[in-house]
Every structure is written in C-alpha cells, then in structure tokens.
Amino acid sequence: MKTATQVIDCDIHHAFKDHRQYGAYLRRHWKGPIPGGGAGVYASPIGVHRKDAYSDAGESAAADPKLLTEFLMEPYDMAYGILTGSSYDISVHPNADFAAAVAAAYNDHLLEEWLPYNPRFKGSMTVAVQDPQLAVREIDRIAPHPDIVQLVLASAARLPYGHRYYHPIYEAAERHGLPVAIHPGSEGSGISGAPTAAGYVSNYMQWHTSLSQNFMAHLVSLVCEGVFERFPKLKFVLVEGGVAWLPHLMWRMDKNYKALRSTTPWLKKMPSRYIREHCYLTTQPIEEPDNAKHLQQIFDMIDAENILLFSSDFPHWDFDDPFMILKGISGEMKEKIMYRNAKELYSLS
Amino acid sequence: MKTATQVIDCDIHHAFKDHRQYGAYLRRHWKGPIPGGGAGVYASPIGVHRKDAYSDAGESAAADPKLLTEFLMEPYDMAYGILTGSSYDISVHPNADFAAAVAAAYNDHLLEEWLPYNPRFKGSMTVAVQDPQLAVREIDRIAPHPDIVQLVLASAARLPYGHRYYHPIYEAAERHGLPVAIHPGSEGSGISGAPTAAGYVSNYMQWHTSLSQNFMAHLVSLVCEGVFERFPKLKFVLVEGGVAWLPHLMWRMDKNYKALRSTTPWLKKMPSRYIREHCYLTTQPIEEPDNAKHLQQIFDMIDAENILLFSSDFPHWDFDDPFMILKGISGEMKEKIMYRNAKELYSLS
Numbered sequence: 006m007k008t009a010t011q012v013i014d015c016d017i018h019h020a021f022k023d024h025r026q027y028g029a030y031l032r033r034h035w036k037g038p039i040p041g042g043g044a045g046v047y048a049s050p051i052g053v054h055r056k057d058a059y060s061d062a063g064e065s066a067a068a069d070p071k072l073l074t075e076f077l078m079e080p081y082d083m084a085y086g087i088l089t090g091s092s093y094d095i096s097v098h099p100n101a102d103f104a105a106a107v108a109a110a111y112n113d114h115l116l117e118e119w120l121p122y123n124p125r126f127k128g129s130m131t132v133a134v135q136d137p138q139l140a141v142r143e144i145d146r147i148a149p150h151p152d153i154v155q156l157v158l159a160s161a162a163r164l165p166y167g168h169r170y171y172h173p174i175y176e177a178a179e180r181h182g183l184p185v186a187i188h189p190g191s192e193g194s195g196i197s198g199a200p201t202a203a204g205y206v207s208n209y210m211q212w213h214t215s216l217s218q219n220f221m222a223h224l225v226s227l228v229c230e231g232v233f234e235r236f237p238k239l240k241f242v243l244v245e246g247g248v249a250w251l252p253h254l255m256w257r258m259d260k261n262y263k264a265l266r267s268t269t270p271w272l273k274k275m276p277s278r279y280i281r282e283h284c285y286l287t288t289q290p291i292e293e294p295d296n297a298k299h300l301q302q303i304f305d306m307i308d309a310e311n312i313l314l315f316s317s318d319f320p321h322w323d324f325d326d327p328f329m330i331l332k333g334i335s336g337e338m339k340e341k342i343m344y345r346n347a348k349e350l351y352s353l354s
Numbered sequence: 355m356k357t358a359t360q361v362i363d364c365d366i367h368h369a370f371k372d373h374r375q376y377g378a379y380l381r382r383h384w385k386g387p388i389p390g391g392g393a394g395v396y397a398s399p400i401g402v403h404r405k406d407a408y409s410d411a412g413e414s415a416a417a418d419p420k421l422l423t424e425f426l427m428e429p430y431d432m433a434y435g436i437l438t439g440s441s442y443d444i445s446v447h448p449n450a451d452f453a454a455a456v457a458a459a460y461n462d463h464l465l466e467e468w469l470p471y472n473p474r475f476k477g478s479m480t481v482a483v484q485d486p487q488l489a490v491r492e493i494d495r496i497a498p499h500p501d502i503v504q505l506v507l508a509s510a511a512r513l514p515y516g517h518r519y520y521h522p523i524y525e526a527a528e529r530h531g532l533p534v535a536i537h538p539g540s541e542g543s544g545i546s547g548a549p550t551a552a553g554y555v556s557n558y559m560q561w562h563t564s565l566s567q568n569f570m571a572h573l574v575s576l577v578c579e580g581v582f583e584r585f586p587k588l589k590f591v592l593v594e595g596g597v598a599w600l601p602h603l604m605w606r607m608d609k610n611y612k613a614l615r616s617t618t619p620w621l622k623k624m625p626s627r628y629i630r631e632h633c634y635l636t637t638q639p640i641e642e643p644d645n646a647k648h649l650q651q652i653f654d655m656i657d658a659e660n661i662l663l664f665s666s667d668f669p670h671w672d673f674d675d676p677f678m679i680l681k682g683i684s685g686e687m688k689e690k691i692m693y694r695n696a697k698e699l700y701s702l703s
Contacts, residue, residue: 165552204547205513221550
C-alpha cells in the first residue's frame with residue numbers, strides 16, 4: 006500500500022521501556038515515583054495502546070526505536086515522524102524541581118536513544134512549566150540539537166496558556182525557532198483542577214470527549230492576552246485536540262472582539278487571524294460525521310489546507326491510519342495536510 | 355416593522371427593581387447580602403444592559419412588567435416571552451439554605467408581579483441545586499402554576515449535570531412536564547470552580563467566549579450518564595450557550611461511543627440522537643461568520659430546524675433583534691425557530 010502523497014506524522018508516542026529505564030534517566034537523587042503517563046483516575050476501559058502495537062515477544066513498539074521504525078515508519082513510508090512522547094503529566098505535578106528533573110530525563114532519553122537511531126525521527130522536547138526560569142534553562146540546553154523541532158507541553162494546566170507567567174518560555178521557544186505544541190492526557194490529574202469548567206466528569210469517555218475544551222480555553226487566552234503580538238514569530242500546535250470546534254471559537258471570539266476590544270487593546274487584527282497565522286491543529290482524532298460533506302464544510306471554514314497537520318497518535322487505541330484518513334479530500338489540500346505543512350513548520354528538508 | 359413570522363422569545367431577563375425589592379421577597383430571617391447577579395470578577399467593560407433598555411426616567415425595562423411590555427413585547431409583536439430572570443448565581447452560593455430562600459423569593463416575585471401582568475409572559479422558575487430535596491419541594495410548590503413553563507438553572511456548577519446527585523430534580527421536572535434550562539452568567543464565581551478546564555481566564559471577553567464550554571461538559575455528562583434513558587420525557591434547553599460547537603460535540607461523542615460504549619451500557623442509541631430528541635438550543639448569541647453560508651451549513655449539521663429556539667437575551671448588551679437575526683434563512687425553518695418549536699416545547703396555545 007502507498008498513500009497518494011508523502012507523509013509526515015506529527016504525533017507519535019515513543020516511550021520508555023518501563024519505569025526502570027525512566028528511572029535510569031532521572032538525575033541525581035530523584036528516585037521518587039514516576040508519573041504514570043496520563044489520564045489518572047480516567048482510565049480507558051480498552052487500554053491506551055492498540056493491541057497490534059506490540060511485537061510477538063510482547064514489547065511495545067512505542068518503546069523501542071527499531072520496533073517503531075518497523076511498525077510505523079516503514080510500512081507507512083513516513084517521510085518524518087514527530088516524536089511527542091508521553092510526559093504530559095509533569096507539568097501538573099506539584100513539585101517543580103521533581104517535574105524539571107523528569108523533563109530533563111525525558112529530553113536526554115529522546116536525544117540519546119531515539120533521535121540518533123533513525124534520521125526520520127524528529128523530537129519534541131518538553132519542560133516543566135511550574136518554574137518558568139528552569140524551563141528556559143532547559144530549552145537553552147536542549148533546543149540547539151538539530152533534531153529537536155518542537156517544545157511540547159501538557160494541555161492540562163493550572164492557568165490558561167496566555168498568562169504572562171508563561172511568557173519567558175515563549176520568548177525562549179521563539180528565540181530557538183521552536184513551535185510550542187500542547188497535548189492532552191493529564192486533564193483532571195495532579196494540580197490541574199477539574200477536567201471541565203463544570204467539574205469532574207464520571208469516566209474516560211466523558212473525559213476524552215471533553216478534552217477539546219482545554220484547547221479552546223488556551224486558544225482564547227493565547228489570542229486575547231496578545232501572545233502573538235508579543236512573540237510575532239511564535240507558532241502553536243494543538244495536538245490531538247480535535248478540529249471541528251474551531252469555527253465556533255473563531256466566530257464567537259471575533260464577534261465578542263467587535264464589542265469588547267477595549268479589554269484587549271494590544272490586538273491589531275481580528276482574533277481569528279492570529280489563529281490562522283500562528284496556530285496549527287493536528288488531525289487525530291479527526292471527527293467523523295455520518296455525512297462526509299459536513300467535514301469538508303468544516304475544513305472550508307477553518308482553512309484546513311493551511312493549518313492542519315497529519316498525526317496518527319501511534320500507538321494509542323484511536324490511532325488514525327494514514328491510508329484511511331481524509332478519504333474525502335485529495336490533491337493539494339491533502340498533500341499539504343499530510344506532508345507539506347509540517348515540512349514547512351518544522352523546517353524539514 | 356414586522357417579522358415574517360410570529361415570534362416567541364425564549365430568553366428575556368426580567369429583574370428586580372433593586373436589592374430592596376429583592377429583599378422584600380426574601381423569606382423570614384434571610385437578610386444577608388443578595389447575590390449581585392452575574393459574572394463576579396468578570397465584569398463587562400461595556401456594562402451588562404443595553405443603553406436603550408431604560409426609560410427616560412432611568413428605569414430598567416427589565417425590572418418592570420409594563421416597561422418590558424412596551425420595550426420588547428409590543429414593538430416586536432412577541433407571541434410569548436419566556437422570562438428567565440437573572441438568578442444564576444444562587445446555585446453556586448455556598449449556603450444551601452440561603453440559596454433555597456433566594457430561589458423562593460425569585461419564584462414568588464415572578465408569580466406575583468410578572469406573570470399576572472401580561473398573559474404573553476411565561477415563567478421560568480428556579481431552584482437552588484445545593485440541596486436536591488429542597489429543590490424538589492420548591493418544584494412541587496411552584497410548577498403547578500399554569501404560567502410556569504420551565505425550570506432554569508445556572509450552567510455554572512460544581513458537578514456536571516448528568517451526575518446522579520441531580521436526578522431527583524429531573525424526576526420532579528419530568529413529573530411536572532417542565533423542560534430544564536441552563537443559563538450562563540456565574541461561571542467562575544461562588545463555589546463553581548474555574549470558568550475553564552484550563553483555569554481562570556483574565557477578563558470578561560475571554561470568560562464570555564469560553565462560556566460555551568460549560569454547556570458542552572453538561573451535555574456530554576447528561577447523555578453519557580443516561581439521564582435521557584432514565585427520564586425519557588425530560589427536555590433540556592441550552593440557553594445562551596452558542597450553537598456552532600454542537601457538530602463537533604456530537605461527532606466526537608458518537609465516535610468515542612463506538613469504541614468506549616462499555617462505559618455507558620445504559621445507552622440504547624447513538625449519543626447524538628439523545629441530543630436531537632431531548633435538547634434545544636436558543637439562538638442568542640448566534641455566531642456570525644463572515645461567510646453567511648457557513649452558518650447555514652452548521653444549521654444543516656445540527657438539524658437546526660427542529661432544535662433551535664429564538665431568544666433575544668433582552669436587555670443584555672448582546673441582545674439579538676428578531677428583525678435582524680437569521681437573515682439567511684426563511685420559510686418553514688425560520689418559522690419553526692422563531693415560533694413553532696417553542697410553542698410545542700412549552701405547550702403554548
């Protein structure tokens with residue numbers, strides 16, 4: 006099988022083999038419990054990984070560069086795969102120093118064991134946002150590596166991402182030319198507060214369905230706080246947050262801006278224009294209406310051709326297969342979503 | 355001026371004249387401070403009321419049945435107006451007994467001063483949800499009045515509205531044939547928690563833009579917890595929550611249901627079908643994309659013809675004028691949204 010176009014996958018979850026390997030990367034005296042990677046009390050009833058994402062010997066294909074190459078990069082002929090890891094919960098851990106140490110362990114593991122193995126792997130470094138000054142130091146340490154193409158943060162947060170608290174991190178990311186990605190998985194755990202504005206939902210299905218709301222809140226905050234005026238070269242990537250909510254958000258924010266712009270005097274354009282110029286959304290989990298035409302209409306509303314990036318979310322249960330996704334579109338739009346938008350955003354050759 | 359169809363306005367904010375009048379309706383020893391009605395720390399920079407919603411003598415047209423009739427019911431030739439009040443914050447007040455007393459004051463004022471004045475007024479009673487048993491008693495006291503057509507609750511909440519905690523309230527509402535409406539305004543105040551899943555946003559514009567997220571969380575919770583299987587005649591009305599986010603929510607929930615239905619064994623239909631059969635959305639604040647065709651496509655995606663109800667939100671600043679709204683649609687769809695859907699839902703003659 007071949008896709009009609011080359012492919013860059015913008016969300017591949019490489020992993021530690023086990024907690025022992027994670028611990029070996031932890032610095033100095035940090036020998037505490039390692040965050041378990043994800044949803045906390047909102048456990049998936051069908052597990053997190055696909056059943057076919059393991060070798061015959063039972064090894065996770067996400068925890069071994071060779072297996073990941075064999076399971077994903079080669080069969081789908083991926084031009085590049087953006088490794089996003091699974092360290093989402095460090096930014097909602099109560100201990101800032103421990104979180105920074107876990108972030109460093111994640112980054113060193115990425116640099117030492119993953120990026121050298123396959124030149125098609127590109128890395129998303131992470132930081133703990135609890136101490137922005139430590140985060141900047143970590144960005145300065147890791148970002149210069151040529152295979153680091155992005156900074157990934159949890160979408161779970163104590164404060165929406167537009168707040169000034171985070172601006173030193175954006176200054177560093179912009180200075181190093183790194184897009185900032187946010188990724189769901191730890192909403193409702195650690196110090197992040199309830200996973201919805203209405204409080205705690207009851208189970209994984211409700212939690213998963215509601216994850217997009219965190220992305221909406223961050224996007225409203227980023228635009229309205231003027232982050233993209235203050236950091237004009239900064240790009241944001243909304244990974245695994247869904248897509249079809251964006252028309253609503255842009256229209257509502259633009260409409261409100263017409264009446265309430267006195268509260269955001271630093272904005273010089275309509276809010277939706279900042280989104281179109283600074284933000285990208287990855288495809289998985291793409292919405293699947295019964296009427297395929299409806300998704301194409303949504304794509305038209307959001308200028309999908311220029312702001313979507315393909316992602317598989319390998320090895321998670323809701324993995325989107327590049328051969329199956331986006332059947333309803335073709336031509337230049339498909340090529341841009343599957344390949345060219347990511348190639349340009351991440352400056353890949 | 356005339357609208358092309360008769361009109362029922364499903365969100366008119368009648369009000370107390372002042373805190374003194376409110377206090378006079380408070381029962382017994384409750385003489386504490388009266389909730390201020392709304393956004394708390396998220397104050398609108400342009401005020402809450404329209405400047406033209408006052409008489410020459412400076413009286414609020416929302417606080418006097420005669421003025422409201424002159425300012426809204428007559429000029430727009432409203433067939434009916436559903437009074438929704440402004441008591442949204444009682445359900446996020448920490449004191450359950452005080453909140454129940456405020457709810458009773460609101461209901462008595464509605465029954466004594468508003469509904470007898472103009473037969474075109476129909477009333478939304480309210481309850482404090484902090485003590486569901488007290489709430490049921492209040493429903494039993496007020497709902498039998500023939501001009502009470504709805505129960506309105508705050509969309510701000512400590513717990514999403516699907517939780518079993520609320521089920522006695524739904525049992526009573528269903529028994530009395532009252533649709534349950536939820537209305538924004540007190541998100542982020544009282545005991546409601548942060549107004550977004552990502553925490554506290556900075557100002558009114560961000561807060562207002564994010565209000566839809568509470569509606570999404572409640573809707574996911576209501577459907578997934580099986581509320582509409584347990585109470586098959588119950589209807590929910592999402593007032594002032596926006597509209598264009600609904601396709602995303604239905605598609606994402608349906609897609610997740612296909613994989614995760616083991617967590618909701620009580621559901622017998624696709625999640626989106628419960629929404630189509632049990633839920634209504636009011637129009638204001640309707641999204642206004644630059645390309646009017648996009649809104650019509652959204653209407654097609656959500657079966658707007660059967661689930662939307664016109665609302666003006668009088669006297670708030672973002673009031674939608676029945677003469678100006680929905681220019682792009684006409685014929686039966688327009689008549690149903692402006693009039694017939696509400697007439698049937700509220701059993702109006």
